[in-house]
Amino acid sequence: xxxxxxxxxxxxxxxxxxxxxxxxxxxxxxxxxxxxxxxxxxxxxxxxxxxxxxxxxxxxxxxxxxxxxxxxxxxxxxxxxxxxxxxxxxxxxxxxxxxxxxxxxxxxxxxxxxxxxxxxxxxxxxxxxxxxxxxxxxxxxxxxxxxxxxxxxxxxxxxxxxxxxxxxxxxxxxxxxxxxxxxxxxxxxxxxxxxxxxxxxxxxxxxxxxxxxxxxxxxxxxxxxxxxxxxxxxxxxxxxxxxxxxxxxxxxxxxxxxxxxxxxxxxxxxxxxxxxxxx
Amino acid sequence: xxxxxxxxxxxxxxxxxxxxxxxxxxxxxxxxxxxxxxxxxxxxxxxxxxxxxxxxxxxxxxxxxxxxxxxxxxxxxxxxxxxxxxxxxxxxxxxxxxxxxxxxxxxxxxxxxxxxxxxxxxxxxxxxxxxxxxxxxxxxxxxxxxxxxxxxxxxxxxxxxxxxxxxxxxxxxxxxxxxxxxxxxxxxxxxxxxxxxxxxxxxxxxxxxxxxxxxxxxxxxxxxxxxxxxxxxxxxxxxxxxxxxxxxxxxxxx
Numbered sequence: 007x008x009x010x011x012x013x014x015x016x017x018x019x020x021x022x023x024x025x026x027x028x029x030x031x032x033x034x035x036x037x038x039x040x041x042x043x044x045x046x047x048x049x050x051x052x053x054x055x056x057x058x059x060x061x062x063x064x065x066x067x068x069x070x071x072x073x074x075x076x077x078x079x080x081x082x083x084x085x086x087x088x089x090x091x092x093x094x095x096x097x098x099x100x101x102x103x104x105x106x107x108x109x110x111x112x113x114x115x116x117x118x119x120x121x122x123x124x125x126x127x128x129x130x131x132x133x134x135x136x137x138x139x140x141x142x143x144x145x146x147x148x149x150x151x152x153x154x155x156x157x158x159x160x161x162x163x164x165x166x167x168x169x170x171x172x173x174x175x176x177x178x179x180x181x182x183x184x185x186x187x188x189x190x191x192x193x194x195x196x197x198x199x200x201x202x203x204x205x206x207x208x209x210x211x212x213x214x215x216x217x218x219x220x221x222x223x224x225x226x227x228x229x230x231x232x233x234x235x236x237x238x239x240x241x242x243x244x245x246x247x248x249x250x251x252x253x254x255x256x257x258x259x260x261x262x263x264x265x266x267x268x269x270x271x272x273x274x275x276x277x278x279x280x281x282x283x284x285x
Numbered sequence: 286x287x288x289x290x291x292x293x294x295x296x297x298x299x300x301x302x303x304x305x306x307x308x309x310x311x312x313x314x315x316x317x318x319x320x321x322x323x324x325x326x327x328x329x330x331x332x333x334x335x336x337x338x339x340x341x342x343x344x345x346x347x348x349x350x351x352x353x354x355x356x357x358x359x360x361x362x363x364x365x366x367x368x369x370x371x372x373x374x375x376x377x378x379x380x381x382x383x384x385x386x387x388x389x390x391x392x393x394x395x396x397x398x399x400x401x402x403x404x405x406x407x408x409x410x411x412x413x414x415x416x417x418x419x420x421x422x423x424x425x426x427x428x429x430x431x432x433x434x435x436x437x438x439x440x441x442x443x444x445x446x447x448x449x450x451x452x453x454x455x456x457x458x459x460x461x462x463x464x465x466x467x468x469x470x471x472x473x474x475x476x477x478x479x480x481x482x483x484x485x486x487x488x489x490x491x492x493x494x495x496x497x498x499x500x501x502x503x504x505x506x507x508x509x510x511x512x513x514x515x516x517x518x519x520x521x522x523x524x525x526x527x528x529x530x531x532x533x534x535x536x537x538x539x
Binding site for chain 2: 058061063083084087088090091093095097098099101102103104114115118119121167
């Protein structure tokens with residue numbers, strides 16, 4: 007099935023239990039390099055827990071999870087730190103550190119790996135932070151605190167922090183939740199930009215089918231856009247790039263009820279899936 | 286049959302695990318010296334005004350109470366001795382600990398609780414930092430360092446408050462006699478008891494605050510609950526440990 011390619015992320019019959027009962031039940035799937043996974047589901051369907059399990063933040067009650075070929079199911083927190091360094095994660099509300107400036111937030115993943123940084127290393131980190139903030143078009147907010155930013159800006163800083171180390175896999179937890187449609191599109195354009203310019207594998211958890219549609223049918227073009235967008239723009243994807251494909255998954259009450267392409271999802275006879283897609 | 290004991294025993298177990306890990310982190314890298322200094326400032330310098338105020342008043346009240354009681358026996362000259370012993374052994378450590386519990390345990394619990402419900406603790410783990418190492422150990426270390434210092438300051442201003450009341454205002458005793466009896470009354474064990482207590486209390490206050498904060502669930506309502514719990518639990522444990530330490534010290538022959 008994998009054609010000999012090592013999966014980036016693999017779930018094998020994973021069940022996660024909380025006090026009130028299972029929140030993820032017998033879920034299995036494989037993410038290959040370069041793939042874009044869109045996990046759809048209503049609130050409380052277990053999407054966020056699934057993402058946290060992928061990162062080892064939540065331990066499964068049964069089943070196994072592999073990240074970059076390592077079985078992380080029962081790995082110690084210290085070992086997990088090394089593996090997590092290769093994954094970026096955008097949390098639902100951004101989860102920026104309130105007590106730190108935007109610059110310190112974005113620099114955090116870089117500086118946390120250096121025990122006593124030299125002056126040269128600090129200069130390098132500053133340059134990478136600025137580059138990452140410019141990537142999300144927020145270079146001017148470097149000295150602000152998260153509380154001074156709007157919800158969309160916080161999300162964008164969250165993306166900058168998740169991607170500043172240029173990880174091969176980025177997980178996005180409801181990147182557009184609670185945002186107006188225009189800001190939501192801006193965020194999704196940044197997600198596509200990150201995916202296409204750095205060629206990262208992407209897993210997006212969302213309740214908006216439009217987010218998945220955008221990821222499946224558009225790609226980022228770094229050239230100047232028709233309306234003078236100097237930072238590039240999204241263009242319809244001709245699906246000619248090798249290895250790039252978007253796969254949809256649908257979660258319902260902790261179970262994986264669908265896995266397949268956009269057309270398979272749209273043509274499904276299942277009334278629940280149909281309702282979801284129509285929304 | 287004993288199912289009702291499961292939850293408190295499980296909580297105690299979790300607390301002991303957190304405390305053990307926080308202490309083991311003292312011997313593991315990385316060390317966050319900046320965070321320790323920052324917490325010392327917040328816990329120590331931040332608590333200083335209220336500790337000074339309450340410490341002074343506790344000495345004043347002690348002297349006022351003793352003035353009446355001792356005058357019945359014609360022993361008003363001993364007021365310095367009684368104020369010093371009471372403050373150094375008991376009132377200084379316990380009052381300071383309760384003030385710091387109210388101010389710091391609640392602050393820690395609400396800060397860490399807010400971080401927990403906004404996924405900042407998860408983000409920290411995702412970004413390769415151990416939240417216990419970064420958040421709990423510095424608070425524990427800072428409290429262990431500053432609470433004995435705050436207690437010493439509280440004892441000093443309390444004894445000074447007693448002197449102002451007994452010697453300057455009520456003329457129960459001369460200044461020389463007050464300070465002389467106060468100084469002579471304090472033995473090594475009194476001082477040791479007065480310093481061991483705040484040192485132990487500091488762990489209770491900081492770790493209970495951290496524990497309640499780190500296990501917060503359920504949004505802002507959960508943060509409020511964690512904050513209240515932290516103050517109540519830390520205050521109760523301060524009294525429990527106080528009794529145990531006092532019992533140990535009183536059973537030691539002078």
